Amino acid sequence: MITETGSDINRAASLLQQGQLVAIPTETVYGLAGNALRDDAVLSIYRAKERPHFNPLIIHLPSWEAVAPYVAGVPEAAHALARAFMPGPLTLLLPRTPLVPDLVTAGSPKVAVRVPGHPLTHRLLQALDFPLAAPSANRFGYVSPVTAAHVAEGLGGRIPYILDGGPCEVGVESTIVDFEGDAVIIRRTGKISAAQIESVCGRPVLMQTSADDHPVAPGMLKSHYATTTPLVVGSLAVLNRRYGHLNRLLIGWGSREELLAQAGADYNDGAPDVLTLSPSRSIDEVARRLFAAMRDADAAGYEVILAQRFPDAGIGQAVNDRLQRAQHAPEEPGSPEAGEVK
Numbered sequence: 001m002i003t004e005t006g007s008d009i010n011r012a013a014s015l016l017q018q019g020q021l022v023a024i025p026t027e028t029v030y031g032l033a034g035n036a037l038r039d040d041a042v043l044s045i046y047r048a049k050e051r052p053h054f055n056p057l058i059i060h061l062p063s064w065e066a067v068a069p070y071v072a073g074v075p076e077a078a079h080a081l082a083r084a085f086m087p088g089p090l091t092l093l094l095p096r097t098p099l100v101p102d103l104v105t106a107g108s109p110k111v112a113v114r115v116p117g118h119p120l121t122h123r124l125l126q127a128l129d130f131p132l133a134a135p136s137a138n139r140f141g142y143v144s145p146v147t148a149a150h151v152a153e154g155l156g157g158r159i160p161y162i163l164d165g166g167p168c169e170v171g172v173e174s175t176i177v178d179f180e181g182d183a184v185i186i187r188r189t190g191k192i193s194a195a196q197i198e199s200v201c202g203r204p205v206l207m208q209t210s211a212d213d214h215p216v217a218p219g220m221l222k223s224h225y226a227t228t229t230p231l232v233v234g235s236l237a238v239l240n241r242r243y244g245h246l247n248r249l250l251i252g253w254g255s256r257e258e259l260l261a262q263a264g265a266d267y268n269d270g271a272p273d274v275l276t277l278s279p280s281r282s283i284d285e286v287a288r289r290l291f292a293a294m295r296d297a298d299a300a301g302y303e304v305i306l307a308q309r310f311p312d313a314g315i316g317q318a319v320n321d322r323l324q325r326a327q328h329a330p331e332e333p334g335s336p337e338a339g340e341v342k
Ligand code: TXA
Pocket: 026, 028, 029, 030, 031, 032, 055, 056, 057, 058, 091, 093, 105, 108, 110, 111, 112, 114, 116, 134, 135, 136, 137, 172, 173, 174, 176, 212, 213
């Protein structure tokens, strides 16, 4: 199959109406979309991504009003969050109606719903009379795509069309919020922070983030969002000392000089390569550039990528979470961390 890239909404809509798959831009990451109400389309999403087992999918709609037929018993806190943050980088887990196929929720009584903020995808959704099921448009286990070119790298030849909406503005996947009784629970961190959710809901939120996909058995699941190159996250000073013998790339924020200083620049064989995600230390810029930087670093052939941990607030929490999930240390005989997977 030849994969075309373009910004033709009519073409995207007609392929989706035929039950085919189209990669779509959102403000978070690119999604691999298909008609959520057609089992054949949903099955081909799992197949194209090579997801080894069924993991529920988020359904995407043009507005909160359009979500209504697919959910029931919506708590007031969910309405408040939808009013505050939709369209936007937020996903809500809500009790589903029988309109939502089992295949989409993997049998769960709840469905994940999202109203993405990207203008192209908004217009596409408005042109359709069904929701789009869409996981991130990467192959299972790899880094989520934030440009059309990233999608083509992973899924080229497997899908007919990539709707190109430019680079994603947020850069990490949506915040996922669940409701149990009166409790409001964050299941995945993202751009919409715990503090923002608390201020809208008027109560403390619980943080219960777990592995992104349920492992078949402990240890069997490879890391997520992962580069092929080993990646470790922590203090650059500690990591640079421990992995000083390897050909390495240091990733962090601040200027190049600041990063080298942070890493404890005392080099006999010259300074290591460094990549700054934001010279001005903007955490939003770090999030926006993170996945592209991980892909570039992966392609550059280092033996290890060393990433700093960022302040654990706002979208910084999501950045740390994605780095943590990507973490897999290089094989090192005698090291307790050797071969560790998350
Ligand atoms: O930003 C995003 O959310 C992107 C864009 C494309 O919308 N989508 C995305 O989808 O990140 P995916 O499939 O890569 O991640 C969705 C997460 C998975 O961890 C899945 O387990 C969880 O949402 N999820 C989906 N439906 C669920 C459900 N019914 N119950 C519990 N978790 C669910």
